[in-house]
Amino acid sequence: MSILDSKIPEGHISKKWTDYKDHLRLVAPNNRPKIDIIVVGTGLAGASAAASLGEMGYNVKAFCFQDSPRRAHSIAAQGGINAAKNYQNDGDSIYRLFYDTIKGGDYRAREANVHRLAEVSGNIIDQCVAQGVPFAREYGGLLDNRSFGGTQVQRTFYAAGQTGQQLLLGAYSAISRQIGLGNVQMYNRHEMLDLVKVDGKARGIIARNLITGEIERHSAHAVILCTGGYGNVYFLSTNAMGSNVTAAWKAHKRGAYFANPCYVQIHPTCIPVHGTNQSKLTLMSESLRNSGRIWVPKKKEDAEAIRAGKLKPTQIAEEDRDYYLERRYPAFGNLVPRDVASRAAKERCDAGFGIEANDTMEGVYLDFSSEIQAKGKQTAYASGNHNPSEEEIIQLGKKWVEEKYGNLFQMYEKITDENPYETPMKIYPAVHYTMGGVWVDYNLQSTIPGCFVAGEANFSDHGANRLGASALMQGLADGYFVLPYTVSDYLAGDIRTGKISTDSPEFEEAENNVRDMISKFLNNNGSKSVDHFHKRLGHIMWNKVGMGRNAQGLTEAISEIAALREEFYKEVYVPGDANELNPELEKALRVADFMELGQLMARDALQRNESCGGHFREEYQDAEGETLRDDENFNFVGAWEYKGMDINQSELHKEVLNYEYIKIAARNYK
Amino acid sequence: MSKSGIFTSSLAKKYWMALTGLFLITFLVGHLLGNLQLITKTGEEGRRAFNEYAYFMGHNIFIKILAYLTYFSILAHACIGLYLAVQNKKARPKNYAYNKPGTNSSAASRYMAILGTILLIFIVTHMANFWWKQKITETVPLHYVENTTDMQIGQDPMTGAPVTRKITLQSALTTNGNYLEVAAKDVESGQSQELVKIKDTKLIDMNTNLHKAEGVRDLHTVVMNFFGHSEQGQPANEYALIAVILYVVSMFVLMFHLWHGFGSAFQSLGLNHRKYNGLIRFVGQAFAIVVPLAFAIIPVMIYLNR
Amino acid sequence: MASKTININLKIWRQKNANSKGSMETYKLDNVSTDSSFLEMLDQLNEQLVNERKEPIAFDHDCREGICGMCSLYINGEAHGPDRAVTTCQLHMRKFKDGETIYVEPWRAKAFPVIKDLVVDRSAFDRIQQAGGFVSVNTSGRTMDANAIPIGKAEADKAFEAATCIGCGACVASCKNASAMLFVSAKVSQLALLPQGQVEAQQRVLNMVKQMDEEGFGNCTNTGACAVECPKEISLENIARMNREYLKAMVAAE
Ligand SMILES: Cc1cc2nc3c(=O)[nH]c(=O)nc-3n(C[C@H](O)[C@H](O)[C@H](O)COP(=O)(O)OP(=O)(O)OC[C@H]3O[C@@H](n4cnc5c(N)ncnc54)[C@H](O)[C@@H]3O)c2cc1C
């Protein structure tokens, strides 16, 4: 097993980035237009990277599979973005954000990266405000903050329940400006289907024009992948329907190591599954846990009566409710990190206290009545009414809640046909975010020189569990404040290279690969739809590589997926032609990669004989059901090297994590 | 961006629509006040008031400017409006197989161009009937009053008793508000004599050839005839009923045009404010009902009172 | 969730590609859960079509949370269907009756040509954005502190409301003139309401309107259909604000 070089600079943690930046190589402005950069993905990471590099004068080509860069999945982020601004004067600092993130990640993230993230977090907010991002404000005109899970300070900036949208539209406006100026060439409705390596370096991509079906070669001096997470391997997740692993996986197959694939975040507050035709799950933002209290009935018979429709949640008396998070974790209460909250919900439902009347009986309540009372009273007092009636309180309280979470409440009502102002929300954990991803060094460069990976697509900053409101921060930090420096440093060696030809055998080979794959699918004489296989894959993944995992299940999953994969290639039916808009074909190409990834995830989970963050091995828990980490044997990043179609051949490389500035400890939210 | 580009942009066109539309709205108020004299005052007093008003409208320099502005507004409003409507049609080359626009917008707002075109037709015929006659063909007679009196034409040489004959004196209303006798007619013999030479509206002294006064045209009678009165010896319009109906229908069209147009003009000019939107809508809709209704009542009353 | 199933008839626009002539085709779909979203219903239909070895219906979608603006569809004569303040992906089948015939068509506008079936090309919106929908600030991280300019909550809230536009194009689709005023004015308003955007306000509104005109959208006649059908309830006030901004710029432009 080789040791991976993470290229962490020397020096004190708080100086590393500044000193390092000062010594990176630069590309002079007159040389930049001679250099091409491909950015795949236009989410927060991709749009910000493309815009920044375009501003610098590089020749940027940006790709996304949606019809506009503005639709990248970052748009769906709801709750907020963290930044160590300490505007609320509650003791926040760069160090504390750094610490919270490392701890939240269950001590499985790289210190230097996380500290850099915390350092630039403040700049992100400045930058976004300058771009006209309308963050929520207080009456005095200054920026407002809220709390998120796993922290005891208020450092989350937000724009109602649409923070991701506002941030992405900010980044979109920046990239739009560069497109208008001609510095960025945008390729909408294009899907990257392979990475092209020339002389060991990433030198381009093969992309399919999704409208015409044309297979295109694009060359560049560097390729940056910002293609998001792979949660859709579970079929049902809170990710957008198009979110996929293909770009990252193709890079993996070309030599980029894939790190910690088993670290998946299951988000505690999503709307429960309603039926077999369900296509995706909807998140109810974590910010709701600021105001909502999570409970299930204390008595099993109450839970049964609720499931049978004989009792309503509002009829359960206060003393018969089990606010299990407040009970188990008094210090953090409802604001424990996501992995903890999700497992606690699963524990209650497994024990028979679930309240949802669906096939799986999985669901818990998220109740706003206490908050409505409290805020109603506060608002009444604030407006000089010191003797408000019960009705006034409730009315004012609802108004307060509406102001904060209106769009989420409306979304909930549209989906479930229930009014969450009157009756508690029903929620259940769902796959949400993937901490794992392409392994990158401190420069965000993968093991393929010239192939950089940023945003959710890389593995870098969140360890085994991501804290809420940190993905947006990471995406923008990577794109605005890290890549422009580290990519320039890499490109400094390329100023004399000249245009990369797309006529080389490497491009030829990659293009032929893609063409073969496509024609294989289209000529396959199967009978089942792509979704059919995707759903079955999701089923295996959720049951055996989901919230609770064990060695037996994981071993089964690996072979079950192998069998499914075989059946998929034999039995799948992909209608339509190659040279047209063909959504079924797009899906087939993505699911093919998910199959391989799913196996690797199971292998990685099987390898990691400990429980940490989002990775919960049932064999490794304490008496109270809390995770048992094994720092002695598993304090490393597991980075996998691809060795061919048989995932069992993939080779594990370890990057050992050194904690110099944070004392590694058991994670305690009690 | 070039300056001319700015002035031909879609938004600039909208400003023209709104400004001309609002101008036409103020014109409507003035026009209505004048028209109301057709029914508020009766007899010679009403006739005189109306004709004098019509004269004033035709000759006051200030009003003249307004009149040209009105012509310009109608032309500009109609031309730009129709141009926009054509462009808007082109912006959707293929229509929906199934569309329910009624769920999201008022019919008035959707049919502005059609309503406007009907209004244009109305305005053209309206002008042909009245304005064209008055201004261009100049076939509207002067405002005459006739007075038959026993006039002493001499003295009986025998008895010295006065000799009277029934004489009809025809006088024309002049612009300075007097009646000037222009002809006399012996009722029995039918002989008549001109006292003043009349050229167009000019009243000219027979002897001195001096321009004595300016006559006022009798638009009142034309209108009354048109809507079914026989008056001043002029026969009533045979098709008066149809005229009245078409007029009333046109006013309905105007009502719909204004129902949307009034508030719309404010929106086009950016005059939208939460505090005043309700007021604008209320005033606009009240205006849209009251003004066309008032216009419509006039011919109906004339017709009913024939 | 009271789960129930219904059987429906569908009349759906099919068009092979941009150059072919399309037509409305009829489909029958049984056992649709009323808890399904409209797009899940289409998934179900597509699954049925694939199983019959027919070509499934192409439609745009991604987040299925009403936020990416990718989904479209003119359903039963209305953009995003009969429900208010929702996108098609958030429209649920409980809004339809058993046995109902549902018409599904693509957005219709010259500026939004059909690519295939129900998929249209909305890149005109991107080009309008590129013409001026931004604040010209480079990324440096050295801009002034985010709290250096306080912004009144009321103004900030208004800017936010305008900024919630998802660029779906329902406004264009439902406007009888296929006008893009609501979309354009939302962006113009957001930036005009914030001090950061005011520096370039005049040039922005002139450039964005110019691009809007060039794209072949129709002219606004203030019918208000856009705001009614807009899934994000973008207010007509924004159009008025843009009219004001443009007037100001037109008078002052050099
Ligand atoms: C419902 C939801 C709510 C969330 N809320 C929060 C929150 O409140 N706070 C927070 O910090 N984080 C939140 N997250 C997480 C966060 O939104 C994401 O992790 C983050 O936005 C990812 O950004 P990204 O730029 O890496 O990728 P994405 O935004 O996912 O962008 C991926 C891009 O890659 C393109 N792409 C992908 N594959 C290809 C290909 N093969 N070819 C071409 N293009 C491709 C896509 O077109 C897209 O442009 C949330 C996530 C979800 C799902």
Ligand code: HEM
């Ligand atoms: C007395 C006559 C008329 C009055 C008072 C009037 C008034 C108005 C007003 C106030 C508006 C709203 C403008 C805006 O939305 O900004 C309007 C719109 C319109 N008018 Fe008229 N109008 C009159 C005659 C006509 C005529 C003769 C036409 C000829 C075709 C016409 C065609 C239109 C059209 C097409 C519109 C909608 C244009 C748009 O909103 O872009 N109108 N009118």
Ligand code: SF4
């Ligand atoms: S204004 Fe409304 S309808 Fe128009 S694009 Fe934006 S969100 Fe869609």
Ligand code: FES
């Ligand atoms: S699919 Fe994203 S808004 Fe409907």
